[in-house]
Amino acid sequence: MDRRTYLKTGTGAVVGTLLAGCTGGGSGGGEGETTEGAGEETTGAETTAGEETTTGESESLPETVVIGSDIPYRPFEYETTSGELTGFDVDIAKAIFEGELGIGYEFKPTSFDSIIPSLNNNNFRIIMSAMTINEERAKKVDFSDPYFTAYQTVIVRKDSDITSKEDLKGKNVGVQKGTTGASAAEGLKEEFGGDLTLKKFDQIPGAFQALMNGQVDAVVNDNTVNAEFVNGKGEGKVRFLEGEGEAAEQGKDAPPYLTLTVEEYGIAFRKDDDEFRKKVNEALAAIRESGKYDEIYSQYFQG
Structure with a gap:
């Protein structure tokens, strides 16, 4: 997006x-x-x-x-x-x-x-x-x-060798404390049998900066906020992780990248x-x- x-x-x-x-x-x-x-x-x-x-x-x-x-x-x-x-x-x-x-x-x-x-x-x-x-x-x-309808998504550095959800296993993932992005990452950690390290930040710009600096391998967050970064400060340096996910499984009008959840704001x-x-x-x-x-x-x- x-x-x-x-x-x-x-x-x-x-x-x-x-x-x-x-x-x-x-x-x-x-x-x-x-x-x-x-x-x-x-x-x-x-x-x-x-x-x-x-x-x-x-x-x-x-x-x-x-x-x-x-x-x-x-x-x-x-x-x-x-x-x-x-x-x-x-x-x-x-x-x-x-x-x-x-x-x-x-x-x-x-x-x-x-x-x-x-x-x-x-x-x-x-x-x-x-x-x-x-x-x-x-x-x-x-x-x-x-x-508003939103999706939890994953972004990685453009030169990363991470090309699928499974490639996140064993990696460091940045999230914002208290958010559903953090919950989605917890779900990934459980899916991987605990083989995922979460780094939680007070605000999402901290997670984005950590991704740029190589302190984390990926960031899990809302799709529109991730897109703002991908097409803004991170342009040419970060990208969405692609693949079908929860939106496609639910028959939603899915965005062209991996979705971990489908959510509604209130x-x-x-x-x-x-x-x-x-x-x-x-x-x-x-x-x-x-x-x-x-x-x-x-x-x-x-x-």
Whole structure:
């Protein structure tokens, strides 16, 4: 999948201090696994300025919704060189909250591997962070209707002798902590009888840099984020690992490279926020119906 050369400048506000790390419900450390990067973020029961702190069926819309998100995670949420927040999730948030619901929105940078506890500690109202809907997370949060389909994929250096999934056996693989990419790599490790070493990074740029430096042999991550790197900073230096995979097995419109999983992204809400979730789902349906969703999608992705 090629990325578009045009990336729209976002208008979302960013609150809080940019923190290291990325989200999810990944697995812990173990034999044959190392961790790279800064320590995990700790969270507290903090209320966020500019939004109502109580939720429930009778609640009106807040003036501003604060959104927890891991930044950077191109092309979903990241800062431009001038410091503006942009990305697919940012533009979808603008369309939903400003365009359909008539309220403001702010993004709060948050470590991905602690983002669900942060949500449930009232540090922000929702999560929009390319978050895959899965059973483990659904025990802790409620999700919106799906708004994006993604695949876990593998990239390697262009001069690598790795040409198939089986060639990864015995190799070092970079992943982002707490993500479904890390979970997919754990599945590979199990498939290989433990003969795979995982190196976990707080944020995905660290894994990409390790690949370029030869510290890992491959990176497992979402297809669109991998494509952003393959066609950007890694152009001519890295490539996708090819082969049929889970998407083809499920009869999906599979991308032209190996897919380890097929996943759906959703917006995460606290368990007691049903009325707000309903309104967001209605707004999401409205931007699909109007063509606004497709307009935003075409600015970041092809196909």
